[in-house]
Amino acid sequence: MLPIPNLDDRMFEQMVQEARKSIPKLFPEWTDENEHDPGITLLELMSWMTEMQQYYLNRVTERSERKFLKLLGIRPRESVSAQCEVSFEGLQQQLVLPQGTPLQALDQRFETLTTVQLVxxxxxxxxxxxxxxxxxxxxxxxxxxxxxxxxxxxxxxxxxxxxxxxxxxxxxxxxxxxxxxxxxxxxxxxxxxxxxxxxxxxxxxxxxxxxxxxxxxxxxxxxxxxxxxxxxxxxxxxxxxxxxxxxxxxxxxxxxxxxxxxxxxxxxxxxxxxxxxxxxxxxNAVKAAELETFSEVSAFPSSGEPNQSFEVSSYLAYNGLHTLQVQDEQGHWRDWLAVQSLADCGPEDHCCELQQDSARRVTRVRFGDGVNGSIPPQGAQRVRLIAYTAEFDYGRYVGGSKGLPGQTFEVSRGLSYKPSSMLLQVGYRPRGETSVVWDDWQAVDDFDNSKSTDRHYVYDAAEGTIRFGNNEAGLTPPKSVEPNIRFIRLQAGGGVRGNVKDGLVTGFTEVAGVSVTNAFPARGGLEAETLDQAKLRVQRELSMPTRAVTAEDYEAIVGATPGLRVARVKAIPLYKPGMRDYPKVKAPAQMTVAVVPYSESDKPTAGKGFLQTIKQHLDRHRLLTTELHVIPAEYIKITVHAVVVMEPKFKTEQRRITQELKLLLQPMDHGQGSAGWRFGRTVYKGDIYGVISRIKGVVYVQDIWLDAEGTGFHKDGAGDIHIPPYALVYSGDHEVETISQTDV
The missing domain is CATH 2.60.120 (Jelly Rolls)
Incomplete structure (x- = not known):
């Protein structure tokens, strides 16, 4: 274990002495270093304040650091499951694979993320x-x-x-x-x-x-x-x-x-x-993720009408065990009974039919009409189908509450449960009733903001425990002689172990003769974020702009546009396309952004879809009073004509000179050591002189003149090419004449 650094390693006297020793070097005119001098008093005050800061900083615990991150709206991320695309072969007839179909990659379990029809x-x-x-x-x-x-x-x-x-x-x-x-x-x-x-x-x-x-x-x-x-x-x-x-x-x-x-x-x-x-x-391809689902919940809205039916396309719903729940008018969940036929149910019976379609691999739930079976009350998400594995039938119960404050229950430590997948219920038997009602409880990081009536709990992944409140910060689950705390939704998975190589997802036993494989490696699996990693992330996120105000903000936000490869971007404030004499003349509340996509061509040009995507992205971040324009970069073709005097043995080096000019006059970095021409930068003849003069064997440049092709540029009397602020340059067919030094 690495030693914890001691920040409180300098005392007051040491800091005062170090400060006094630096006075002759920093302020030689300061000669009075006695106690009565006001400057010495200030040094002692600052040394005392520094000692106090070090004292308190040295006592910041991990719990305090988590509180600081919470104030910034940051919490350590949970583990992320790796994903890959899998394809199926060897089918003799059509087959429906519902969502959550299990696959195997060595000792890693994968599940399909969507329902797919195989042909x-x-x-x-x-x-x-x-x-x-x-x-x-x-x-x-x-x-x-x-x-x-x-x-x-x-x-x-x-x-x-x-x-x-x-x-x-x-x-x-x-x-x-x-x-x-x-x-x-x-x-x-x-x-x-x-x-x-x-x-x-x-x-x-x-x-x-x-x-x-x-x-x-x-x-x-x-x-x-x-x-x-x-x-x-x-x-x-x-x-x-x-x-x-x-x-x-x-x-x-x-x-x-x-x-x-x-x-x-x-x-x-x-x-x-x-x-x-x-x-x-x-x-026959579908996405799969490194997951293991123990229990899942499918929710449906109820119209309050008779003979309602709902369908679920899920592996667990088709192959697992089931619990049907309906929310009553008081907001409590009640388990309803699945029966073979609603004809055997009375008008007050809480029952429903559960049917399975083997051809479509779907599970159908049908409720009564008020005569044969009760009707679920109207409301959004009033009906639930809970599906879970047979092995999880007993394990889904965490335990029974004793009604005491601060209760802690252990859950399995052998599996990396995903906190975001957890949905916990606590049941109790209301006075005068024979059936149990269930309430959903919400997972929180801590009980700091929990009131005495909040149904909250804290899951500690490191300890493998679930902790409840004390009736002051978080409600205490009601007492029960039977297990009354259960999971109705739970998944495990995540971590770098899920990033398996290509061709390893081969385990599929649902249908004989059908094989599965992943043509490319699984990617994206990450371990749960540590506290140090979360602190580094918050530093990065705080430095990233979320509102486009300055030109630098616009450029950073455009560079992070999802789905696009943005190679270069230039934000031009107070400029509107078509303006002349910029920056002498400016347009208030205008922002123009010139973009260059990554491309394999010499002149990458952004298409209308590229520009529209960036504009939609910027509209979510710009100020309401700013009129935004996203345009493609303009390209100016620069052709150099030069007469160069060379040493005799380097007389035939025209190609080398041409290559250096092309390396200078290019819009993008192609991995050749050049960052590309800067937006709007004038092409000076001095730039060309400098590049050619640095080439080995060049004695001097006798003459240079520049030609340009494109729109928006102008050539001044000195022969320099001035390009608009949204433009870049690229090389034409340079003409270089070399003369031996002995021929001059």
Whole structure:
């Protein structure tokens, strides 16, 4: 264990002596160092205050540090579960996998995060066709070698074809996952809760080869899109769609060995900042997370009408044990009885039917009509279906309350429970009733803000305990001779152990003959945040702007736009597009932001979707009185004409000079040691002189003149190029003439 530093290591006398010794060096004119001097009195006062501060700082405990973080609105984060995309193969017929289906990766348990419909088709061919070329990238797709979805240029009219061995079923939700290459120098910021949706600068359309009309043998028909998290193939994600009619097999070049069933993605509107590169296309794919669910809750609103029914698509709801709850008019939860038939129930009986659809793998709950079975009262989230594993049937009960203040109950220490997944209930039997009613209790970090009537508890993950209040800070659970404290929602998981390598999620035993794998490693698993890590995080978060006020605020917020790769940004205050003579003339309450996306081209240009995404993001942070403009950077082409005198043996070094000029006059850093040209900076002839003069073998520069192409620039009498504040420069075809020193 590391020793705790002692901050209180200097005493009052030592600090006074150190301060007095520094006087001759800092203030040589100060010669009177006696006690009666007011300056010495101030030194003694400051030394005393420093000693008191050190004394108190040395006694700040971990509990106090957590209180300080709480004042700042920060709490240590709980562990985060790793996630990956898994795909299923070997299906002989359609199969529904409900949410929460368990998978296994060595000793790590994973669960699917959504319900997915698996189809008995296989992706056999992947073709890319542009105006000038057609290629078969099936082997790339199997080997996870990146290839361009629409060619390197991604021009309008390019096609991506996916060929299957059999027809996809009609009117069925089909899932295809696209993993795009994302190992670029500029990373994408993940979107948090409430982030503005990303808008793509390009647009694609999906069609399938179906039965033709009016005598045609086949025709490309539009598919019905259910959801598209790829945002027109701008990022990795899932495409869910439905085929609306029967598919027809056709033969396509260069995979014309036989007929197949095809779907086609057509680029109908180009504009990608970065042409999408696909690493893997996976059919029958779904996201999975390193989780183990012991109990879950599905809640439904009640309309108060007879014969209400609700459906749940969940693995636990289909395979586990169940408890039905309905909230009464007083706000208490009561367990209702699941019966085989409502015909056996009376009008006052709290019962319902529980049915399961094996084809759709859903669980259905149906309530009575007031004659056969009671009707749940009207209200939002009034009905609950609690599903839990058979092994958790007994373990869900924490214990029975003794009615004493400050009670503590132990929970299992062997599993890393997720505090955010916990939902605890405490039951009691009201006076004069025979049934038990249940109340939800809320987890809090501590009881500091808890009143005597608040149903709060504190979960200590390190100790594996649950602690209740004392009737002053937090309510005490009512006394019961039977266990009356239980979990109705609980999950375990999280940590770096869930970041398994690709190909390790292979455990799937629900259906014989069906295999599962993860084509890419699981990512995102994190351990629970320590106190020191939380303190470092709060320093970072406090330094990050949350309101766009200054130009630096705008630039920092734009650089963190979720879903985009923003390479460069320049905020220009008091400027409106189209203005002249800036900064002599300024526009009040105007802010213009020029952006450069990351791209593999020499002149990265932001598309309309890129600009719209940034503007939506900035609108959440800007001042209401500020009029905002987001524009793409303007590019000015600079061509250098130079006559350079060289040493005789370096006379043929024109190429070296040209390379150095291109390295200087570039808009972005391409990993060559240059940060890129600064926005709006004038191109001075002196800059060119300096670059050329530093090259080995250059004696002197005899002559230089500059040419420019673009809009918004002007050339002064000295030959320098002045560019607008939202502009960058790039290199043209420089013309360099070298002369040997002996020829001058």
């Amino acid at each position: 008995a088709s296989t992706l056999e061919k992947v073709l890319v066709r542009t105006e000038t070329a057609a290629g078969d990238f099936t082997s790339n797709n199997h080997a996870k070698i990146a290839y361009y979805a629409f060619g390197p240029e991604a021009r309008k009219g390019a096609h991506l074809y996916l060929g299957f061995d059999r027809a996809l079923p009609e009117q069925t939700d089909i899932s295809i996952f696209f993993q795009l290459f994302d190992r670029y120098p500029v990373t994408i910021r993940s979107a948090g809760n409430g982030a503005a949706p990303m808008v793509s600068s390009a647009k694609v359309a999906w069609t399938f080869a179906g039965a033709g009309q009016q005598g045609q043998s086949e025709s490309w028909l539009p598919i019905e899109s259910v959801s598209d998290t790829t945002v027109h193939l701008s990022q990795s994600g899932e495409l869910r769609f439905r085929v609306t009619s029967e598919m027809k097999p056709i033969s396509l070049y260069p995979a014309d060995d036989r007929s197949r069933y095809w779907i086609c993605c057509t680029l109908v509107e180009d504009g990608y900042e970065l042409s999408p590169k696909i690493e893997k296309v996976s059919l």
